[in-house]
Amino acid sequence: MNLINLTFTAAERFLRYVQIDTQSDPASSTCPSTEKQKDLGRVLVDELLDMGVTDAHLDEHGYVYATIPSNTDKEVPVICFCSHMDTAPDCSGTGVKPIVHQNYQGQELVLPDDNIVILKMTEHPDLKNQIGNDIITASGTTLLGADNKAGVAEIMDACYQLINNPDIKHGKIRILFTPDEEIGRGVDKVDIEKLGAHAGYTMDGESTGHIENETFSADGAKLTINGVSAHPGFAKGNMESAIKIAGQIVSALPFELSPEGTEDKQGFVHPVGISGHVEQAEIEFIIRDFEDDKLAEHANTIRQIADQILRNFPGSSCQLSTKPQYRNMKQVLDKHPHITEYGIEAIKRAGMEPHLRSIRGGTDGSRLSFMGLPCPNIFAGEHAFHGRQEWVSIQDMNKAVQTILHLCMVWEERS
Known part of the structure; x- marks a missing residue:
């Protein structure tokens, strides 16, 4: 017709x-x-x-x-x-x-x-x-x-x-x-x-x-970083700023796993927000891939990077939580x-x-x-x-x- x-x-x-x-x-x-x-x-x-x-x-x-x-x-x-x-x-x-x-x-x-x-x-x-x-x-x-x-x-x-x-x-x-x-x-x-x-x-x-x-299949992720707060006038050897740790983690994310570095069927990890203060900071991520199994792999990449960075901050710790968004x-x-x-x-x-x-x-x-x-x-x-x-x-x-x-x-x- x-x-x-x-x-x-x-x-x-x-x-x-x-x-x-x-x-x-x-x-x-x-x-x-x-x-x-x-x-x-x-x-x-x-x-x-x-x-x-x-x-x-x-x-x-x-x-x-x-x-x-x-x-x-x-x-x-x-x-x-x-x-x-x-x-x-x-x-x-x-x-x-x-x-x-x-x-x-x-x-x-x-x-x-x-x-x-x-x-x-x-x-x-x-x-x-x-x-x-x-x-x-x-x-x-x-x-x-x-x-x-x-x-x-x-x-x-x-x-x-x-x-x-x-x-x-x-x-x-x-x-x-x-x-x-x-x-x-x-x-x-x-x-x-x-x-x-x-x-x-x-x-x-x-x-x-x-x-x-x-x-894409999609997860959201939140990395919570627990730093060590101290008076800035007496911080030497004591302070471990969660904000600065968060910055180092974001900087360490691989370009080939970023939205701006991927195309076609490649997935990515994308930090979409940072908030917090010296003692605690949070990084919000979206994780995307066409294969469900790779979502967990990408989350593990975040976790490994965070663990690597935290080796330089012995008093600090972090926790990563993920949440399904769509499939x-x-x-x-x-x-x-x-x-x-x-x-x-x-x-x-x-x-x-x-x-x-x-x-x-x-x-x-x-x-x-x-x-x-x-x-x-x-x-x-x-x-x-x-x-x-x-x-x-x-x-x-x-x-x-x-x-x-x-x-x-x-x-x-x-x-």
Whole structure:
């Protein structure tokens, strides 16, 4: 079925959504971590209700649930489309001013509110695939929010198209928009039983045609260093500063086990925070690898480095604790290969070459897969996420909408 001539609404929705500040906060213990994420949730619910999606609602934890009823006589497994509403804490999401650069011709894009922020094809190679397309950026002082409001807008447009084009045959479709994905808590309060889906797809990937069935496995780690405090005027031979010990440990971490020194299927150890004082200090780490067994190896590397450094500080000690965060969703998806295969078929039908890839990161789908909802990740068109150079093209968003619609049809056809 040809879906090219649909009147797409993803771009206009996206331009509205990115102006709503939904930045999450890792220091908050609430769910959602920031109440302002519900501002977008309420907008989405109102738009869904206006479309005629009668059960759309925002729950107390900031999750949006909705259902597109089946329009076929077939018994089709329920599938879910999911995107997250929050933006990353790494860069301001307040006062986003989206700009549409129409008919891009390969030129440098200088963002007007800070002309030091420039998008160059040499630094953003996917721009070479955007000649003639319409590029959306922020104005130079904030992130854009394409991660993941592009996915939100695409799913919302797909809902609109399904409701207004009954010739697109599909089973029951569940919609889920989550808070706090950027701080690793995106599915903490998801009601899987209420969702009631057989399979899911997160719309949270990068270039057109990409579909991902593999993520990092992830642990968090905390190294607590117990030093020896003394009055600084009488510290000689007595003081062993936990802060300085922490600095030496971080400096001793091998470059080849750092994010900036790894690529492809290589894992890493990444210190993300240091706090404390002379007597006690803590280093927070994230540990990533595609193989679960290597997480323990990487944690042991931290432990060995710390032990080596502490040989020079006989009065000091340390303890390392680790905590699972998420696991490689491929372990689940390999047991249900048709879910990914249907995604690949949908991408083909939307006129693109599929690229099955691994993510050097995680998605809500990583945890959803282990919660009983196998969930690969599909491109949303977002690029340079978490920074002021973030961008997306309108044409890529429309391709993502077509992919969602084709996926709905593939599930119906093959049931």
